[in-house]
Amino acid sequence: MNLSLLILLPFLTSLALLVCKGDKPVRLVAAAGSFLQVGACVVLLCLYWKERASGNTAEMLFQNDPVWYAPLGIHYHTGVDGISVAMLLLTSLIVFAGVLVSWNLKMLSKEFFFLLLLLSAGAYGFFVSLDLFTMFFFLEMAVIPKFLLIGIWGSSTATSKEYAATKLVLMLMGGSALVFVGLAGIYFQAGAGRGMHSFDLLQIARMNIPVETQKWIFPFIFIGFGVFAALFPFHTWVPDGHSSAPTAASMFLAGISMKLGGYGCLRVATYLLPAAAHYYSGVIVLLSAIAILYGAFATMMQTDLKYINAYSSVSHCGFVLLGIGMLTQTSINGAVLQMVSHGLMTALFFACIGMIYDRTHTRAVAKLGGLLKMMPFLSTAFVLAGLCSLGLPGLSGFVAELTVFMGSWQRVDAFYRWATIAACGSIVVTAVYILRAVGQTIMGGGGSAVRDQAGALKDAAWNERLAIAILVIGIVVIGVAPFWLNGLIAPAGESIMLRVVGAAH
Amino acid sequence: MHYADYILLIPLLPLAAFLLLGLAGRNRLRKSAGLIASVLMLVSCTLALYAAWRYFFVDGLVDGVYRQIVPVRYNWLIFSPGLSVDMGILLDPISVMMLVVVTFVSLMVHIFSLGYMKGEERFTTYYAFLSLFTFSMLGLVAASNILETYIFWELVGLSSYLLIGFYYDRPAAVSAAKKAFIVTRFADLGFLIGILILAFQAGTLDFNTLIARLTDAGSPQFAGITAASFLGISLLGWALGLVFIGGAGKSAMFPLHIWLPDAMEGPTPVSALIHAATMVVAGVYLVARLFPVFSMDPPVLQIVTWVGALSAAFAAIVACTQTDIKKVLAFSTMSQIGYMMFALGVARQGGEAGLGYTASLFHLFTHAFFKSLLFLCAGSIIHVVHSNELKEMGGLRKRMPFTHIAFLIGCLAIAGIPPFSGFFSKEEILLAAWRSNALVYGIGLVVSAITAFYMFRLYFSIFWHESRIPDRNDGSHSAGEALSSPEGGLEGSPGMKFSLVVLSAGALLAGLVPFSRFIVPDERPHDSHTPLSFSILPVSLALGAILLAGWLYRRGNDRAEKLKIGLGRLYQVVYQKFYIDEAYIFITKKIVFPLVGRPAAWVDKHIIDGLMNGLALIVAKVAWLIRGIQSGRLQQYMLYFFAGAFGLVLLFVYYFNHLHT
Secondary structure, X not given: OOOHHHHHHHHHHHHHHHOOOOHHHHHHHHHHHHHHHHHHHHHHHHHHHHHXXXXXXXXXXXXXXXXXXXXXXXXXOEEEOHHHHHHHHHHHHHHHHHHXXXXXXXXXXHHHHHHXXXXXXXXXXXXXXXXXXXXXXXXXXXOHHHHHHHHHHOOOOOOOHHHHHHHHHHHHHHHHHHHHHHHHHHHHHHOOOOOOOOOEHHHHHXXXXXXXXXXXXXXXXXXXXXXXXXXXXXXXXXXXXXXXXXXXXXXXXXXXXXXXXXHHHHHHHHHHOHHHHHHHHHHHHHHHHHHHHHHHHHHHOOXXXXXXXXXXXHHHHHHHHHHHHHOOHHHHXXXXXXXXXXXXXXXXXXXXXXXXXXXXXXXXXXXXXXXXHHOHHHHHHHHHHHHHHOOOOOOHHHHHHHHHHHHHHOOOOHHHHHHHHHXXXXXXXXXXXXXXXXXXXXXXXXXXXXXXXXXXXXXXXHHHHHHHHHHHHHHHHHHHOOHHHHHHHHHHHXXXXXXXXXXXX | OOHHHHOOHHHHHHHHHHHHHHHHOOOOOOOOHHHHHHHHHHHHHHHHHHHHHHHHHHHOEEOOEEOOEEEEEEEEEEEEOOEEEEXXXXXXXXXXXXXXXXXXXXXXXXHHHHHHOOOOOOHHHHHHHHHHXXXXXXXXXXXXXXXXXXXXXXXHHHHHHHHHOOOOOOHHHHHHHHHHHXXXXXXXXXXXXXXXXXXXXXXXXXXXXXXXXXXXXXXHHHHHHHHOEEOOEEHHHHHHHHHHHHHHHHOOOOOOOOHHHHHHHOOHHHHHHHHHHOHHHHHHHHHHHOHHHHOOOHHHHHHHHHHHHHHHHHHHHHHOOOOEHHHHHHHHHHHHHHHHHHHHHHOOOOHHHHHHHHHXXXXXXXXXHHHHXXXXXXXXXXXXXXXXXXXXXXXXXXXXXXXXXXXXXXXXXXHOOOOOHHHHHHHHHHHHHHHHOHHHHHHHHHHHHHHHHHHHHHHHHHHOOHHHOOOOOOOOOOXXXXXXXXXXXXXXXXXXXXXXXXXXXXXXXXXXXXXXXXXXXXXXXXXXXXXXHHHHHHHHHHHHHHHHHHHHHOOOOOHHHHHXXXXXXXXXXXXXXXXXXXXXXXXXXXXXXXXXXXXXXXXXXXXXXXXXXXXXXXXXXXXXXXXXXXXXXXXXXXXXXXXXXXXXXXXXXXXXXXXXX
């Protein structure tokens, strides 16, 4: 399968949008394009499995490596392993669901969908790239449109949307600037002394970068990507950014954008600089354990539904970084599982919150209440998202967190054990804030905002039901039958681990 | 039939009911929901009975040892080689016994609810949740893998949450549900970390392998887990202690019991099923499941013993003062589970030393019958009186003769009066305690008298004591009006009566099962006898307590009131459940929220975010300062350009020289 198709399809869809007239054709084209993308990703998954089943054990499949800019050795090198396939599938599902929940958008709908699809093209490109420069290019593509999405279609709550948009984009740009410094470092150092410079991920992986060099490059790349993945203390763009963004953009931000960071930390930082990953393992574990607990406690005090989910994302993404930092095969699997799981779950959460906000015009927990009575479908979806967040078995969050815990426990030093125990402790705090939110909005008698317009509250419409169904099915399928996803990503995680283990000796 | 052919149906039929009714929503299937769920439950129960018959009487016993059968097992999630979660069903004496108990009580509750929940708006949802619970509980007891147990452990917690909060528009129900979930979650944290330790040290999650490795004193795993220690306690001790915390949370042991009385906000049949007969005994079951490992570490068994004994005594004392019929029953459940726990704690591996183990599960078995009976009777009573308060009841003996007899049977059983079932199991527990620890025996003895007292306080206050029926006619919820309602069948629908009859029979006869022939810790069944003379003391104490309760509560008098005043402050402390709830509220509201949560949120908003904003501000300041550079004047740019170029040339020349010299 030609992976360029996955980038081309959303790109062409966004171009097609430009020639559409009227809301209806625009959303139809956007939906069709993103639906085809889901189809393409499913096909990719099947082809990938088929290829693996037929005994192809190459690290990356479906590779394609044309030269892009020869003087600097930049290639448009694409290829996928199990982890990328999982991330691609996740992205396509979230984007499709995001289009569906934005169905009735009236203001500048053409521009909105255009930017959304452009963002998604950036994400797809990022996940299939095997060339560091190309990867960086797509990373930037997945950042800048966010400024417009939040600035134009966002909502101002505790902070103004302009402030939030600026902050988000500046911090992410800052992150990518760090990444760029690191990439340049790799570029110049990897082939040093051999007269060749390369951006190629697989080539660089074969050259052993000296440990001292790895040590100074690693922080740039890890922190740079870490900003995306809400690495403590660079997570502050998350609450304001998520909360001010329109629903579909929130879904994209938390569902995919944060995963770009996790993926980068794994694919670039850990994979290319394994010795440094070992060296900094303790720091990463410390920061992510702090993020997990501190994010959870901070969530407990929030009163706005979007802030609750945004802060909880800080906590949950901490598991991704914890899994990566622990550097065991199981914990890395867990990190990837958590990326997929958190992506689906948080998208579902934001979708539900957006729908509740559309109807009640508030996200303040204190003003809501008793929604279950009026909107059983929507409320049930909200509860499911909450249960997934608190790690209930049968839903994806449990599988991911458990795998991270299991993997983390394999690090036997006392420090790592305590970090694991601290991370485990978050399951209690999560239960507290989720059940508070659910109890006050879904259950109970009915808050002021709900009483005022009890008649006007309609349950989810067909497009919303479809979006919810897609995401719920995703979290349930992973939660009930995790073996297929685990089987998909475990071999890829193993090849990263091989390098890590190799570097340790 | 092979087990593999049908055993999966036992849990899957309730799951099917859950999916069907859950997806149907609250409006469709409204009439038939109860029937569908009940029929599926009936099939499931029949299969469980069949499996039990096969296991105990046909092929379970091989050469005098009960073998363990794993008829189905599926690979679910592989962590690393050897360490995987397999979804399987493990058949051994305790799991088979539990399958029967769970399906049977669940079936009775399903049937009872047909009448009890009739006309409820969310009737379909109710049955969906009930089925979900039954499925999860069956998964829990039949699990072949410790993480499988944990998975279903959490799921029963969810079902419990959903059912306690069933009347979700009542704030009390919502907060009770939340409390139950969070307190048990806190305990589950212990369970989880315990699992992590056990799994890592034993290198497996499979129960059979885990137990085999950790009970073999010569295995490297056993050496590893006992050699490493932390704070002077071996890793094995930590792991088991942590697992026990999980069990204590689920089983409402002191001090993690605070959720159970509040959980009575759920519909009463739910309390009968979840919070009396099945879910709350999961902790006992967990310890029993891992008993061979527990028996390798006597200090942990000491903890189990004392937590159990303390809970039994604490709950019995509090039960004497509560005035809400369901809360009395809740505390009595806690007290009875305390019995089961300390019985496990005093047991040891092998032969007669295993009596406590047998007795504990025996009591679990009989308790399931008489306690669910008592709860369902309470449901019938509440249905009529429209109140949980004892002071609104009284004299129901004549109006509800049927429920009266059923309740009396339940009371006699729990009080340990022969020949009711509770007598047999409790005698065994006391005997086991007597043989190992006189102090625990003493506690057990006194608590059994207190049990008889508070149960008959309940009995006399509800069914005798005519004068308490108020002659009020204000408000629709007054007892008098409800009693005089002309609806005819005060005793509920035939289905409700049927359940009561069946459970009464169980409460009467369950004690006749020769338990040590089925359930012993080392799977080598034998006959065991409790000497008759041993029973004289407990039974006469219980009879005395019943007489005392009758003297105080049978007729309207001021003796009880005087006693209450006489006890003064002490009574208040007990009535307020020793202020344990207040202690928790203090910890959460005064410590966790203001001293951890709020600072975290504040630090994030002001310090960390402030730092980021400060950084941005500095950038903006610098930009402002240097913006003069970009003046738009060409001459100035030229100057900069040449200055820069000159500087670069100098630098270049310097380095060039430097490099080549």
